[in-house]
Amino acid sequence: MPELPEVETIRRLLGAQVAGKRIVSVRFGTKLVAMHPGPAGVRRELLGATVREVGRRGKYILFHLSSGRDLVLHLGMSGQVRNSDRSAMQKHEHMRIEFSDGQVLSFVDARRFGRVCMTEGGVLPRPISGMARMGPEPIEPGYNAAYLGALLGGRKARVKNLLLDQRVACGVGNIYSDEALHRAGVRPDRRAGSLKPPEVARLATALGDVLREGIRWCGTTMKDGGYRLVDGGAGSFQKRLRVYGREGQRCRRRGCEGVVRRQTLGGRSTHFCPVCQK
DNA sequence: CTTGGTTCCTGCGTGC
DNA sequence: TGCACGCAGGAACCAA
Numbered sequence: 001m002p003e004l005p006e007v008e009t010i011r012r013l014l015g016a017q018v019a020g021k022r023i024v025s026v027r028f029g030t031k032l033v034a035m036h037p038g039p040a041g042v043r044r045e046l047l048g049a050t051v052r053e054v055g056r057r058g059k060y061i062l063f064h065l066s067s068g069r070d071l072v073l074h075l076g077m078s079g080q081v082r083n084s085d086r087s088a089m090q091k092h093e094h095m096r097i098e099f100s101d102g103q104v105l106s107f108v109d110a111r112r113f114g115r116v117c118m119t120e121g122g123v124l125p126r127p128i129s130g131m132a133r134m135g136p137e138p139i140e141p142g143y144n145a146a147y148l149g150a151l152l153g154g155r156k157a158r159v160k161n162l163l164l165d166q167r168v169a170c171g172v173g174n175i176y177s178d179e180a181l182h183r184a185g186v187r188p189d190r191r192a193g194s195l196k197p198p199e200v201a202r203l204a205t206a207l208g209d210v211l212r213e214g215i216r217w218c219g220t221t222m223k224d225g226g227y228r229l230v231d232g233g234a235g236s237f238q239k240r241l242r243v244y245g246r247e248g249q250r251c252r253r254r255g256c257e258g259v260v261r262r263q264t265l266g267g268r269s270t271h272f273c274p275v276c277q278k
Numbered sequence: 279c280t281t282g283g284t285t286c287c288t289g290c291g292t293g294c
Numbered sequence: 295t296g297c298a299c300g301c302a303g304g305a306a307c308c309a310a
Binding site: 156 | 282286288
């Protein structure tokens with residue numbers, strides 16, 4: 001499940017690998033992921049273009065092309081960008097890009113929640129329209145208690161569910177929302193509007209902290225793992241998770257005797273410590 | 279506007 | 295061994 005730290009890790013790897021390179025070949029699999037403006041249109045935009053640099057916004061990867069257009073990739077929950085070769089297309093491979101120096105990148109996504117889109121001049125096509133409404137990146141200084149407080153204040157929804165809203169905390173998904181709430185000492189089922197200013201402040205800080213730490217450890221690769229590095233390697237933040245995936249195990253907060261509980265919130269598996277999260 | 283539910287999709291773990 | 299089944303979840307979309 002690629003979230004901000006996983007996508008940022010991939011962005012850095014890709015930036016080092018393909019910046020300055022020219023695209024000479026584009027191929028598609030038989031089962032397409034949602035794509036704009038369709039396979040033929042994407043190929044037309046990409047062929048002959050040079051990648052200036054690779055950027056990121058929330059969970060979106062942006063290949064900035066010399067043409068001024070962007071190739072935008074969203075990995076959904078099982079999408080991977082992998083170093084590849086010129087052998088036959090594999091089972092869930094949806095797109096393959098070959099560069100002038102022979103390097104090949106493949107977009108593989110078993111569950112096909114991923115998205116592939118071309119954009120121009122900041123206009124975002126349907127499948128990725130949400131990117132336009134995202135707020136500041138939680139790892140940037142502009143993301144603070146004032147911003148978060150304004151979005152949580154007066155809201156009746158559970159704070160965990162609001163953290164999954166990309167307008168509130170872009171780049172955050174199920175793993176890092178649970179981890180941030182644990183670090184902030186806030187129960188995920190609290191009504192967002194009931195959080196006191198110090199709790200909002202702790203949460204804003206915790207979000208940035210846990211996401212930056214996730215990046216430092218190259219993201220979280222779970223056992224079933226949709227997330228892999230570009231070369232197939234694994235991240236290592238899973239070893240440092242404090243609540244996610246740790247149901248029935250001891251809380252990792254120093255001195256806390258709690259046992260991690262799991263409950264479904266808004267259709268999503270949620271992990272928390274009933275003792276140190278209030 | 280807010281809120282919560284539904285939908286898409288496949289691999290994997292579980293129970294019989 | 296095999297099969298039905300439930301679960302995982304990002305985010306667009308829809309209904310009230």
